[in-house]
Amino acid sequence: MDRIKVGVVGATGYSGAELVRLLLSHPGVELVFATSEQQAGKSLRQALPHLGGPHDLRLQLRPLDPAALAGEAEVVFLCLPHGVSMDAVEVFLEGGCRVIDLGADFRFRDPAVYKAWYAKPHARPDLLSEAVYGLPELHRNLLSGPGAGTAPGTRARLVANPGCYPTGAILALAPLVTRGLIERNTIIVDSKSGVSGGGRAPKLDFHFPECNENIKAYRVGRHQHTPEIEQELSRLSAEPVTLTFTPHLVPMTRGILTVAYGTLARPLDTRGILACFREDYRAEPFIRVLDQEEFPETKHVAGTNRCHLGARVDTRTGRVVVVTAIDNLLKGAAGQAVQNLNVLLGLPETTGLAGLQAYWP
Numbered sequence: 001m002d003r004i005k006v007g008v009v010g011a012t013g014y015s016g017a018e019l020v021r022l023l024l025s026h027p028g029v030e031l032v033f034a035t036s037e038q039q040a041g042k043s044l045r046q047a048l049p050h051l052g053g054p055h056d057l058r059l060q061l062r063p064l065d066p067a068a069l070a071g072e073a074e075v076v077f078l079c080l081p082h083g084v085s086m087d088a089v090e091v092f093l094e095g096g097c098r099v100i101d102l103g104a105d106f107r108f109r110d111p112a113v114y115k116a117w118y119a120k121p122h123a124r125p126d127l128l129s130e131a132v133y134g135l136p137e138l139h140r141n142l143l144s145g146p147g148a149g150t151a152p153g154t155r156a157r158l159v160a161n162p163g164c165y166p167t168g169a170i171l172a173l174a175p176l177v178t179r180g181l182i183e184r185n186t187i188i189v190d191s192k193s194g195v196s197g198g199g200r201a202p203k204l205d206f207h208f209p210e211c212n213e214n215i216k217a218y219r220v221g222r223h224q225h226t227p228e229i230e231q232e233l234s235r236l237s238a239e240p241v242t243l244t245f246t247p248h249l250v251p252m253t254r255g256i257l258t259v260a261y262g263t264l265a266r267p268l269d270t271r272g273i274l275a276c277f278r279e280d281y282r283a284e285p286f287i288r289v290l291d292q293e294e295f296p297e298t299k300h301v302a303g304t305n306r307c308h309l310g311a312r313v314d315t316r317t318g319r320v321v322v323v324t325a326i327d328n329l330l331k332g333a334a335g336q337a338v339q340n341l342n343v344l345l346g347l348p349e350t351t352g353l354a355g356l357q358a359y360w361p
């Protein structure tokens with residue numbers, strides 16, 4: 001098979017570096033460029049010394065210059081701070097590249113929602129209707145196939161890779177919301193994230209003495225992933241969904257544990273709830289629905305593209321509790337981006353991802 005040429009913009013960040021690691025072992029692609037502003041000129045070997053193996057790591061990091069890079073790759077991954085991708089994307093698209101953006105710039109359908117939660121107007125609102133929200137478990141048909149409908153061909157040109165918290169939350173709630181099994185305005189999502197979720201650029205809250213041996217809730221009632229979760233659950237529901245989302249920072253490097261709560265719209269037991277998840281996710285290679293009384297742990301998915309899911313009905317309160325665990329850098333970012341790439345290329349979705357095992361303990 002001819003290898004597809006791919007490039008990674010922002011390859012020295014946590015999600016970009018993880019993507020480089022995955023792409024180097026992906027049998028269907030060739031990494032032709034990787035960018036960094038601060039480390040331009042260094043080789044991958046110098047900038048990402050954790051990489052090794054048989055791969056050629058002499059590739060030199062280059063600064064982001066979309067006009068110069070667009071002709072070199074067929075698929076470009078943008079792993080940039082939010083607000084930066086929207087200025088770079090046009091040149092890549094016009095150059096014929098398909099773009100998978102790991103940031104938030106193209107996740108919203110409504111530019112007013114972006115402006116309200118990211119505190120700046122969207123520079124390319126015209127592209128929002130074209131972008132496909134890249135959660136393959138829900139939108140595979142929009143990424144590739146009859147539903148894609150974006151020129152050229154039938155594959156999406158612009159994929160908005162979901163946020164890390166939204167991935168765990170949406171997968172926890174989608175089967176319940178789709179079936180109308182929970183009162184849609186009773187949903188609470190409580191998530192705990194490892195520190196790599198904040199990116200590599202130094203920030204005081206993520207400084208070791210500040211976050212080690214400490215747990216805290218942050219951006220309570222105003223985290224920017226709230227409208228993203230609401231948008232996707234509203235799409236699945238007949239009515240708009242509003243919910244409470246509270247993220248927490250916990251002293252681990254990677255992983256997100258999400259606990260989602262909602263009041264049942266009609267009586268159902270744990271077995272019945274788990275049956276819904278099994279029905280929707282039975283063919284999903286990356287979702288593991290656990291048995292009754294089993295609940296996910298972040299260490300069981302760390303280093304993999306899997307999402308583990310457990311659920312229980314609390315008959316005393318009439319609420320359902322769903323727990324998911326993902327690795328924020330994989331199913332929450334780079335792994336999901338490769339899954340999206342595979343869908344775009346018509347490859348088995350597990351290509352380059354199936355061999356990843358959790359490193360436990």
Ligand SMILES: NC(=O)c1ccc[n+]([C@@H]2O[C@H](COP(=O)([O-])OP(=O)(O)OC[C@H]3O[C@@H](n4cnc5c(N)ncnc54)[C@H](OP(=O)(O)O)[C@@H]3O)[C@@H](O)[C@H]2O)c1
Nearest residue numbers: 010011012013014015036037038079103197199200201333
């Ligand atoms: N971390 C996660 O768990 C996670 C999960 C899901 C989604 N995301 C999203 O993915 C994106 C990247 O996140 P991250 O955590 O990987 O960030 P990060 O660790 O801070 O890395 C950012 C990367 O972007 C480059 N960069 C920064 N400013 C730039 C600019 N103005 N022009 C060109 N390149 C620039 C940096 O390069 P140099 O510093 O080397 O110049 C670095 O390679 C964000 O939008 C984030 O929200 C992150």
